[in-house]
Amino acid sequence: SVNDELLAKEFLGDFNTRAMDVYSKSAFKAWDYNTNITEYNREQMVNSNLETAVFSKDMSGYANAFDQTGFTTDTKRQLDSIRYIGSAALPDEELEELENILSGMESRYSTGKPCEAGTCYSLEPDLTRIMATSHDYSELYWAWNAWRAEVGAPAREDYTRYVELKNQAAIANDQPDAGAYWRSYYEVDNLQEITEKLYDELQPLYEQLHAYVRRKLFNRYGADYINLRGPIPAHILGNMWAQSWSNLYDICEPFPGKQAVDITPALVEQNYDALRMFELSDEFFESLGLIKMPQEFWDHSMIEKPDDGRDVVCHASAWDFSNQVDFRIKQCTDITMDDFITIHHEMGHIEYYLQYKDLPVVYRGGANPGFHEAVGDVLALSVSTPKHLKEVGLIDEVVDDQEADLNFLMSIALDKISFLPFGYLMDQYRWGIFNGTTPESKFNEDWWKLRLRYQGIIPPTTRTEEDFDPAAKYHIPADVPYIRYFISFVLQFQFHETLCEAAGQTQELYKCDIYNSTDAGTLLANMLKMGSSKPWPEALDAIIGSTEISAQSLINYFQPLIDYLKEQNEMNGDTVGWAEMYTPKDPE
Ligand SMILES: CC(=O)N[C@@H](CC(=O)O)C(=O)NC[C@H](CC1(C(=O)N[C@@H](Cc2ccc(O)cc2)C(=O)O)CCCC1)C(=O)O
Numbered sequence: 001s002v003n004d005e006l007l008a009k010e011f012l013g014d015f016n017t018r019a020m021d022v023y024s025k026s027a028f029k030a031w032d033y034n035t036n037i038t039e040y041n042r043e044q045m046v047n048s049n050l051e052t053a054v055f056s057k058d059m060s061g062y063a064n065a066f067d068q069t070g071f072t073t074d075t076k077r078q079l080d081s082i083r084y085i086g087s088a089a090l091p092d093e094e095l096e097e098l099e100n101i102l103s104g105m106e107s108r109y110s111t112g113k114p115c116e117a118g119t120c121y122s123l124e125p126d127l128t129r130i131m132a133t134s135h136d137y138s139e140l141y142w143a144w145n146a147w148r149a150e151v152g153a154p155a156r157e158d159y160t161r162y163v164e165l166k167n168q169a170a171i172a173n174d175q176p177d178a179g180a181y182w183r184s185y186y187e188v189d190n191l192q193e194i195t196e197k198l199y200d201e202l203q204p205l206y207e208q209l210h211a212y213v214r215r216k217l218f219n220r221y222g223a224d225y226i227n228l229r230g231p232i233p234a235h236i237l238g239n240m241w242a243q244s245w246s247n248l249y250d251i252c253e254p255f256p257g258k259q260a261v262d263i264t265p266a267l268v269e270q271n272y273d274a275l276r277m278f279e280l281s282d283e284f285f286e287s288l289g290l291i292k293m294p295q296e297f298w299d300h301s302m303i304e305k306p307d308d309g310r311d312v313v314c315h316a317s318a319w320d321f322s323n324q325v326d327f328r329i330k331q332c333t334d335i336t337m338d339d340f341i342t343i344h345h346e347m348g349h350i351e352y353y354l355q356y357k358d359l360p361v362v363y364r365g366g367a368n369p370g371f372h373e374a375v376g377d378v379l380a381l382s383v384s385t386p387k388h389l390k391e392v393g394l395i396d397e398v399v400d401d402q403e404a405d406l407n408f409l410m411s412i413a414l415d416k417i418s419f420l421p422f423g424y425l426m427d428q429y430r431w432g433i434f435n436g437t438t439p440e441s442k443f444n445e446d447w448w449k450l451r452l453r454y455q456g457i458i459p460p461t462t463r464t465e466e467d468f469d470p471a472a473k474y475h476i477p478a479d480v481p482y483i484r485y486f487i488s489f490v491l492q493f494q495f496h497e498t499l500c501e502a503a504g505q506t507q508e509l510y511k512c513d514i515y516n517s518t519d520a521g522t523l524l525a526n527m528l529k530m531g532s533s534k535p536w537p538e539a540l541d542a543i544i545g546s547t548e549i550s551a552q553s554l555i556n557y558f559q560p561l562i563d564y565l566k567e568q569n570e571m572n573g574d575t576v577g578w579a580e581m582y583t584p585k586d587p588e
């Protein structure tokens with residue numbers, strides 16, 4: 001093997017040029033498929049991925065040929081990231097089989113449209129709107145079951161083969177199973193301990209919110225469906241996966257009518273369309289001195305669901321085409337507060353891409369995947385404040401008192417605190433499948449065990465192994481890891497705290513809006529520019545001055561609400577937790 005760093009650097013330079021060309025070709029093919037789901041585009045994408053795999057395999061061979069003794073840390077880091085190539089390490093036949101399974105699962109999910117009495121319902125916007133706005137137990141029950149029947153159960157066979165192939169690929173990358181391969185992105189050997197400790201610190205907040213919301217749902221649906229000492233039926237929480245409860249704000253509002261926090265009506269009233277929502281988001285990024293969306297972004301993004309009958313992957317996403325020029329968002333934007341927040345989330349990915357676009361292609365990624373997920377959400381924490389919404393004319397007045405503050409904190413908690421157990425369990429579930437703890441015979445049973453243990457929810461009707469409910473959640477058939485979101489929900493409050501300090505905001509954290517602060521923007525940008533060139537604790541240190549991820553910032557942010565929830569739960573004589581199992585009545 002070759003112990004020559006000059007030669008290694010020459011290889012890395014050559015790799016970078018060729019990788020940009022190969023990766024951008026396959027990104028455009030994936031874009032064409034995602035924005036127009038046809039058999040032809042699917043095949044084009046699969047073939048392009050197979051060509052990319054040949055390139056990756058070749059390059060991995062070259063990178064492995066170097067004896068790294070005496071090499072600089074940077075050269076070693078770049079070589080190592082070329083050596084590990086994911087599914088490209090599979091033999092050609094298995095790789096082609098996996099690529100076809102993946103695109104098949106993606107198609108099934110993205111084109112799924114359950115029908116009832118001659119009407120067919122897309123997930124976005126049809127079923128999403130029902131889950132968000134209906135208060136009819138049996139209508140919600142229909143939507144929840146219909147979606148799982150359409151895209152869940154039918155995915156079980158594909159998923160079983162997918163697991164085998166993913167594990168085979170992991171072993172070819174010196175990892176024991178696919179879960180270990182996914183965790184290796186974080187470059188720590190104790191990721192499970194780190195996330196478990198964070199979850200233990202945050203669980204008390206969740207169980208307070210769970211008890212409070214359960215009481216409100218009891219008031220709405222009654223004792224036939226809600227047991228005040230038990231878990232909550234999964235379909236009445238305002239979201240197809242019970243992962244975000246912001247659509248329950250109307251029954252959870254601590255002080256009714258005190259302060260408007262849902263701007264959906266205002267967006268509609270003021271004739272906002274998708275483009276104007278995107279421009280408002282971009283304006284916030286620019287106000288911090290961050291890089292604004294380039295012209296190509298505006299020319300080629302897909303920001304609305306096409307109305308020409310095309311099937312598209314509506315699940316929002318941000319795209320880096322690896323050519324330092326093309327960056328896009330694909331989103332079937334609905335004119336709602338939810339989607340306004342999602343726009344900031346996706347634009348946060350684009351900002352990260354823009355900030356690190358001149359790094360070697362191997363370093364064009366988040367410091368860890370959780371960092372990438374946190375960027376947009378940090379800005380959205382400022383945008384969501386009543387102070388900011390008033391500044392941009394989306395609410396009329398800011399009521400500055402304790403009651404209005406609690407209303408606001410409730411609206412954010414219904415998004416952020418409700419998500420924590422779901423963000424935590426999604427990969428607990430898949431790590432368990434990949435390491436063999438969960439056999440195929442228990443795919444559904446183990447899913448619901450985790451949903452009960454962490455989220456305190458139960459299915460509204462009996463589930464069996466004829467079902468495969470996890471596949472009704474995009475990231476499972478789409479082969480996208482999820483612990484990144486749990487980590488992001490913790491990190492984003494640490495980032496928010498630091499950026500608020502930098503912006504000279506001294507009042508309570510939840511009131512902070514970093515709008516127009518170029519000091520905050522510079523601090524953020526300097527971390528984003530690092531990409532994945534250094535281990536993530538160094539990037540964390542660069543922005544918050546500590547290498548430790550900590551739940552304390554999130555707890556600080558929500559403290560007034562946590563006190564309120566405890567007081568309300570005690571006043572209602574409600575026990576926190578869901579120890580008492582029961583079976584909700586079937587809807588008539
Ligand atoms: C080419 C490509 O794939 N690009 C990646 C980005 C990259 O890796 O560079 C990408 O765009 N991934 C799509 C994914 C979309 C969304 C998502 O799936 N969110 C989670 C969890 C969540 C929920 C609430 C929340 O506030 C934040 C997150 C869910 O909805 O369950 C949907 C709406 C929000 C984000 C995303 O943007 O992360």
Ligand SMILES: [Zn+2]
Pocket residue numbers: 345349372373
């Ligand atoms: Zn994201």
